[in-house]
Amino acid sequence: MRFTGTDSYVATEDLMVAVNAAIALERPLLVKGEPGTGKTVLAVEIARALGRPLIQWHIKSTTKAQQGLYEYDAVSRLRDSQLGEARVHDIGNYILRGKLWEAFEAPEAPVLLIDEIDKADIEFPNDLLLELDRMEFHVYETRQTIAARQRPIVVITSNNEKELPDAFLRRCFFHYIRFPDRETMERIVDVHYPGLKPALLREAMALFYDLRDVPGLKKKPSTSELLDWIKLLMVEDIDPEALRAKDNRKLIPPLCGALLKNEQDVHLLERLAFIARKEGR
Incomplete structure (x- = not known):
């Protein structure tokens, strides 16, 4: 299982080495480069080249790390309790699965794209350290642990809008996409x-x-x-x-x-x- 580019994506030798190294090390691939150099498309093409499903998590300034794991919809549960709905007794009905949960439970190891991670709050990368390292997280409301069936290939992109924490960088394989000659x-x-x-x-x-x-x-x-x-x-x-x-x-x-x-x-x-x-x- 090696990435060598595709018929629609020209990958330089150093980029192919970086992708394959990250896969071999089972580390997230952190890709930086100026906007428009194909960072996001890289994840799409890796998935296509390796025949893997693609899960995309596009980060905004308001995105929280918890949203990638799951969210508890307490408002809907309160409303259903007021209406006397039977489903209110199962708290699992109000757990909204995030992109990491989706990737962890995929039947086939997917490519997980965390796009433009530097748009979020500075604490965002730190809040995902353990989950990306151990490939599992705990759901406190249902007291269950969600562990990855198979380790996904994680591609993280950044436009360098803000510095990423050292603890996060240590867990990634880094590659800077230089502007093409x-x-x-x-x-x-x-x-x-x-x-x-x-x-x-x-x-x-x-x-x-x-x-x-x-x-x-x-x-x-x-x-x-x-x-x-x-x-x-x-x-x-x-x-x-x-x-x-x-x-x-x-x-x-x-x-x-x-x-x-x-x-x-x-x-x-x-x-x-x-x-x-x-x-x-």
Whole structure:
């Protein structure tokens, strides 16, 4: 059971090593990298490549670790007791199973994605230490212990919005997805758009990486944004010559809304183009 990428996901050698090492060590794989580099999709592709079910837990700022285990719906039980419902006598009817419970009791070891763990409160990772380490937890209301039938493959993603606790990091196998170089990026584009004209690919890649190199950008365009942009270039049948970035007075690319996601970056390129025109370059 080894992950070697898929026909729709280009995995670098170091990424494949990291995934397989985490599986061999039975440790959660903690994946970091700038947004849009395929961290979330990685878990999807691992599940597809290994033929495993996928369970996804997308973390929000309000998410609590307990929700991944279970929640006790005391309000519903109180309401049912007032209505004289017979089910109120079994407290198990009011236990709502979380994603970890679902993963632990899956008939086949799944891939469990805990997505963007750094969005939650700083205590969130610490609150899952024992459960992810021992692969079990206790349900106090029903006095039962839920243990994993088979250890799931756990993939945890982070955008580095906040530091994760050392105790949590010690229990993970860590991998940072570096931004793809041009050769790897061309392979990624080829997977999604195999019929792309070579001239359009060449000019689009040159403009994309030139744009990422512009100093002062608040948000550099990512892989997913490049793919969206190329799709638009194909739909609009943009001439590759229109993408040539040799003239500094034409810094803003066509259909730039797919690449630039805030007004500060658009204004920055407009100022650079204005300065270039003023200097007569």
